[in-house]
Amino acid sequence: MANLTENKQSARTPVEPDEPDGSRRNFLNTATVGLAGLCGLGLAAGVGRAVIPDIDDAGPRQFVVGTLPDFKINTVTPLRDRDLFLVRGEAGIAAVSARCTHLGCTVRRTETGFACPCHGALFGHRGEIISGPQRRPLPWYAVTVVEPGGRLMVDLEVEVEPLDGLENTAGTAS
Amino acid sequence: MNQPHRDSTETLRRFFLWHIHPPRITTRALCATATFGLGIATLVLFMLLCGTGFVLMLYYVPTPQQALSSTADIEHAVAFGGLLRAAHRLAAHAMVLTLALHLLRIALTAAYVGRTVNWLLGLGLLISTLGLSFTGYLLPWDQLSFWAVSVSGGLADHVPLIGAAARRVLLGGSQVGGAALTRFYALHVAVLPAMTTALLALHLWRLRKDGGLARDPMAGPPQLIPSYPSLLRAEVAVACFVTAAVLGAALFLPAPLGGWPDPHAPSDPEKTPWYFLWLQEMVSHSAPVGGFVFPGLLFALLLSLPFVDRQVENVGQALGGPGVRRTALIAFAASCLGAAALLEALFVRPDVATWLAGQGPLTRDLCSPGSGLLALALLGGMSFGFAGRSRRAGLLAALLALVCGVLVFSLVAYLRGPGWVFYWPWQKWPHAG
Numbered sequence: 001m002a003n004l005t006e007n008k009q010s011a012r013t014p015v016e017p018d019e020p021d022g023s024r025r026n027f028l029n030t031a032t033v034g035l036a037g038l039c040g041l042g043l044a045a046g047v048g049r050a051v052i053p054d055i056d057d058a059g060p061r062q063f064v065v066g067t068l069p070d071f072k073i074n075t076v077t078p079l080r081d082r083d084l085f086l087v088r089g090e091a092g093i094a095a096v097s098a099r100c101t102h103l104g105c106t107v108r109r110t111e112t113g114f115a116c117p118c119h120g121a122l123f124g125h126r127g128e129i130i131s132g133p134q135r136r137p138l139p140w141y142a143v144t145v146v147e148p149g150g151r152l153m154v155d156l157e158v159e160v161e162p163l164d165g166l167e168n169t170a171g172t173a174s
Numbered sequence: 175m176n177q178p179h180r181d182s183t184e185t186l187r188r189f190f191l192w193h194i195h196p197p198r199i200t201t202r203a204l205c206a207t208a209t210f211g212l213g214i215a216t217l218v219l220f221m222l223l224c225g226t227g228f229v230l231m232l233y234y235v236p237t238p239q240q241a242l243s244s245t246a247d248i249e250h251a252v253a254f255g256g257l258l259r260a261a262h263r264l265a266a267h268a269m270v271l272t273l274a275l276h277l278l279r280i281a282l283t284a285a286y287v288g289r290t291v292n293w294l295l296g297l298g299l300l301i302s303t304l305g306l307s308f309t310g311y312l313l314p315w316d317q318l319s320f321w322a323v324s325v326s327g328g329l330a331d332h333v334p335l336i337g338a339a340a341r342r343v344l345l346g347g348s349q350v351g352g353a354a355l356t357r358f359y360a361l362h363v364a365v366l367p368a369m370t371t372a373l374l375a376l377h378l379w380r381l382r383k384d385g386g387l388a389r390d391p392m393a394g395p396p397q398l399i400p401s402y403p404s405l406l407r408a409e410v411a412v413a414c415f416v417t418a419a420v421l422g423a424a425l426f427l428p429a430p431l432g433g434w435p436d437p438h439a440p441s442d443p444e445k446t447p448w449y450f451l452w453l454q455e456m457v458s459h460s461a462p463v464g465g466f467v468f469p470g471l472l473f474a475l476l477l478s479l480p481f482v483d484r485q486v487e488n489v490g491q492a493l494g495g496p497g498v499r500r501t502a503l504i505a506f507a508a509s510c511l512g513a514a515a516l517l518e519a520l521f522v523r524p525d526v527a528t529w530l531a532g533q534g535p536l537t538r539d540l541c542s543p544g545s546g547l548l549a550l551a552l553l554g555g556m557s558f559g560f561a562g563r564s565r566r567a568g569l570l571a572a573l574l575a576l577v578c579g580v581l582v583f584s585l586v587a588y589l590r591g592p593g594w595v596f597y598w599p600w601q602k603w604p605h606a607g
Contacts, residue, residue: 052339057347080438098438102461103328105321105440117442118325119458120594131527132594133458135535 061156065143068093068150076109076166084154085109086143089163095141095154096127096162102134113166114138125166137162194378195405196386200396203387204408208490211412212276217378218413219269220370222420223306226262227363234313236359238352241315242434249431260424266307268420270449273303281479281573284566285388287489290480292380295373297476302370304449309362311447315355320435321444323358324350329457332465349437388490442592452580455587458594459521459542468544472576475569483566499567506554507574513550514582517543522586522596543583551575 063082071077071088078085083098083106098114100107105118113130114123122130127138142158145151202208233252235244248255277300280286286293312323327350330341346353389396446454456464493500520526521543530538539545551572559568590596591603 052343053346053353055347055353057349057351083438103325103331103457105325105328105444106438108442115593117440117593118444119454129531131524131531133461
């Protein structure tokens with residue numbers, strides 16, 4: 001079979017008279033295809049790399065959100081630009097993520113906790129799962145008071161235990 | 175035919191139409207119920223989209239600051255602008271629909287047999303058309319389009335290995351923003367139209383090479399007639415009908431345009447474009463099943479059709495031929511519709527949802543309507559395949575089951591209201607808080 005194909009091939013490409021085995025032609029053919037292929041691969045790799053964005057648009061992991069007097073005791077305040085709720089309870093202060101752990105929609109504060117409008121995920125006041133497709137509870141992040149001035153620093157690197165007693169704050173913020 | 179009249183259309187006929195049309199066609203190819211004109215309708219819609227899209231491109235500015243206002247300009251300040259935008263939107267919706275129906279017609283008549291290349295090209299056109307619709311959806315940059323794309327983007331995270339990377343490349347960052355708008359615009363006006371045009375050209379070329387409308391080779395010699403002018407007339411008739419339908423509908427159904435998008439507050443409920451609603455519904459039960467397993471297996475089933483079913487008998491016959499098999503498959507499809515509806519009804523119940531929330535991830539993935547329907551499709555496909563000793567019957571049974579599920583899931587997601595709660599059409603939605 002291999003022989004047959006070979007014969008067919010040589011019958012198609014006329015062999016130059018001064019070169020009975022056609023090795024020069026074969027070499028040039030292979031070299032052309034190989035070189036063009038390499039160039040194509042290089043270009044594709046370069047273009048492919050350029051398409052992947054290097055810009056980090058995730059924002060800082062630690063940031064100041066205001067001062068302690070800005071947030072009254074027993075309130076849940078949405079920090080819209082950060083996709084967080086700042087919670088000040090009687091036990092302390094912390095931030096709970098407003099980003100649904102299912103597909104990342106922004107959750108709303110409801111009378112039973114938090115609800116996501118995209119796929120119906122329901123979370124309790126502590127961010128725990130009530131029902132829906134989500135697999136993880138809403139994470140809570142540490143908020144520390146930085147002196148002087150009592151500035152509140154949210155640290156997304158430090159997860160903390162949920163604050164209790166949010167039932168009393170229902171309805172204080174949307 | 176041999177002595178064409180010398181008239182103004184001769185050049186067009188000789189150099190273009192005679193190349194894309196065969197000299198003779200079967201009488202059945204002209205029969206409206208053989209093809210429903212779906213392929214031509216899809217082609218005409220694509221041409222309409224290119225025409226209307228070109229004008230929209232002249233006025234539209236793809237930046238987050240100006241996208242919405244330039245779209246509003248098209249709507250109110252450009253002559254026939256509102257009509258053009260409405261026609262563009264409706265033609266895009268119609269193209270997804272005619273393409274899906276065209277694909278189903280080919281699949282259910284087993285017209286893919288011996289035409290593997292064209293079937294694969296057709297699936298490529300399905301992907302590029304969905305891509306065009308999806309990228310176009312973001313461009314008005316209002317609340318609706320912003321969140322529809324955000325929600326759909328979240329699906330990509332559940333595709334193993336490449337999902338998160340693909341999402342980042344598509345959006346140009348981690349969230350839908352200015353970079354995403356630029357990328358979607360580039361895809362929408364350059365990459366995807368070029369890809370679609372190339373695939374269409376190959377698709378039409380293969381159709382001509384494969385001999386036009388698929389037919390059973392055992393059925394005896396077909397009745398042939400010259401394709402000029404009958405075929406051309408039929409095509410022009412479909413083109414006129416489609417154009418009139420789109421423009422007529424555009425007069426009464428203006429394209430919606432909402433307010434500025436709020437990247438931190440989705441509306442309630444927040445829904446994907448209608449052709450992705452079935453995915454959103456399945457994702458609302460289980461993200462891996464709805465976002466990856468179910469669509470992946472559906473596409474794999476479509477891909478496998480011409481490779482698994484190579485039987486040439488009864489090609490071109492609805493559901494693989496007359497008689498028992500057709501009746502059985504229709505009955506099976508009906509029962510799948512019912513089963514999918516039952517599954518949905520079961521998992522929509524709040525007490526079931528609460529019970530499921532306490533279970534482990536695997537249980538929750540397995541106990542979802544999508545998984546249930548996949549099991550049903552597998553069971554139906556196997557039993558039809560073995561009972562009828564026909565791979566085609568098995569494949570078509572599985573496909574029918576999945577398609578019925580897609581219809582039910584889409585309908586349920588369409589009816590869902592605030593809080594992703596199911597409401598019947600006659601029940602009023604409570605005002606979103």
